[in-house]
Amino acid sequence: MNYLIRFCISFLCLASLSIYAHAQGLFNPFEQAGSWHKAALHVHTTTSVGDVNVAESIARYKSKGFEVVFVTDKTKTNDLSGFSNEKFLAINGLELSTTTSPCHFLCLNTPRDLKFVNDIPAQQLINEVKRSGGEVIIAHPYWNNITLQNLLELQDYIGIEVYNAVCDNGTARGYSDVHWDQLLNKGRYLPAIAVDDTHKDGRIVALGWILIKTKELTVEAVMNSLRSGSYYASSGPIIENLKIENGFVNIKCSSAVQINFFAAAHLGRVFRPKDSNSLTQAQWKLSSNCRFVRAEVIDAQGRHAWSNPVLIKSTDIQSDKLKKRNRGNNVKQNK
Structure with a gap:
């Protein structure tokens, strides 16, 4: 019994330290040096459930003023060579789920060969994405019927979707601000993103995005700003x-x-x-x-x-x- 008590106390202490460490790393982007870049973080193509292929999708976002696009097809990455330059970044990602959790995981900056079995423990999935150099954001919590307990059980994801356009337009379950506030009230000081989550409806483009502040337009700078919350989310206002x-x-x-x-x-x-x-x-x-x-x-x-x-x-x-x-x-x- 004493061992169990000591284990529980140690686990809670480690969890608290993780939360504190992340909170200490949050920056107000309006106090940071750099330039703003419009970014789409949840984009599907015909590689999975999208309506257009990778090249058409990237061209569509570029035409709407986006400078950063994460292509996050379900379970599969894409060959994005040749799409990035000094004024635009196309970055690989994945949307993953596992039978061990009701959450969907938006995985950003993942390598081409990253694959998982579908019954991997959710925390292990997050850990392995991070070890590969990527980061995880919890996708559309309201649409997935995610509870606060589900969110608190997991560690080391760097944010949640506060707005998902396809969920909003399809089922009126696109706003997850209550989930966000519940996390904040528990001391999980996480940032939140707005996304399109493009599927088969080509009208759901540029309805949700973030404005991210970086000193330079590089993958490393973008990922560092995502980790530190140096951005704001929008579906229209500035x-x-x-x-x-x-x-x-x-x-x-x-x-x-x-x-x-x-x-x-x-x-x-x-x-x-x-x-x-x-x-x-x-x-x-x-x-x-x-x-x-x-x-x-x-x-x-x-x-x-x-x-x-x-x-x-x-x-x-x-x-x-x-x-x-x-x-x-x-x-x-x-x-």
């Missing part, structure tokens, strides 16, 4: 800036009919235009028990944009006056 300053979270964005802030548990705030038809900025005063904050922008067409969670330090919610007083006290103590 987030121009998001920052925490003097105890407030501030956002600037394209024309919106609603701006939402979400923090831990019941904390949050909704902003709607008062004297006009739209708003392009909002400011919300953070309370002392806010551990994180994320923003959501909704435009007149009902399209959304989602910032990733910004972790809040105690100094973020102090007034300038209190910060100066604390600095003065530190100077006195040093003397």
Whole structure:
């Protein structure tokens, strides 16, 4: 019994360290140097369930302003040689599932020869994708009827899909923001992506994407930004800036009919235009028990944009006056 208790405590400690380590690696992209790149992360072709072949799919996304496309066919990778250049990246990936979990796994930057048996344990699948140099994102949690417990049982995936266009248009189960908030409230400070998940309907293209911030357009830089959450997700609106300053979270964005802030548990705030038809900025005063904050922008067409969670330090919610007083006290103590 004592051995079992020690094992459980050790497991919980390791899980907590993993969560903490990932949270410490999250960056606010609006505070990072670099350029924005439009990226599609969940794309199928005729290699599996898509409507066009690889070349046509990439051409379609390039025509819509995308600079990064992950081709993520089910169980099979593709030969993407010749599609990338200094202004565009085509990156291999997979969508995988296993009989041991209800989750679908969006595997990014996977090698051509990566294969799995269909009854591989889900955590082993994630581990092996990471060992191969790739990363895993949980695909369409709402559509798959994924529970919070399912998500908490797994470690080391780097995000979830907050919006999936094919699930939204096909079954009205494309938004997984509740799953995301439940994870955040449990201390899993993960970023989230918006995707098309292109299948046979050619109209579902450029309905969900991320704007990723990198210093250079390389596979390594893109993967590092994905790991650190240095991006925001969108199905239409633009987030121009998001920052925490003097105890407030501030956002600037394209024309919106609603701006939402979400923090831990019941904390949050909704902003709607008062004297006009739209708003392009909002400011919300953070309370002392806010551990994180994320923003959501909704435009007149009902399209959304989602910032990733910004972790809040105690100094973020102090007034300038209190910060100066604390600095003065530190100077006195040093003397």
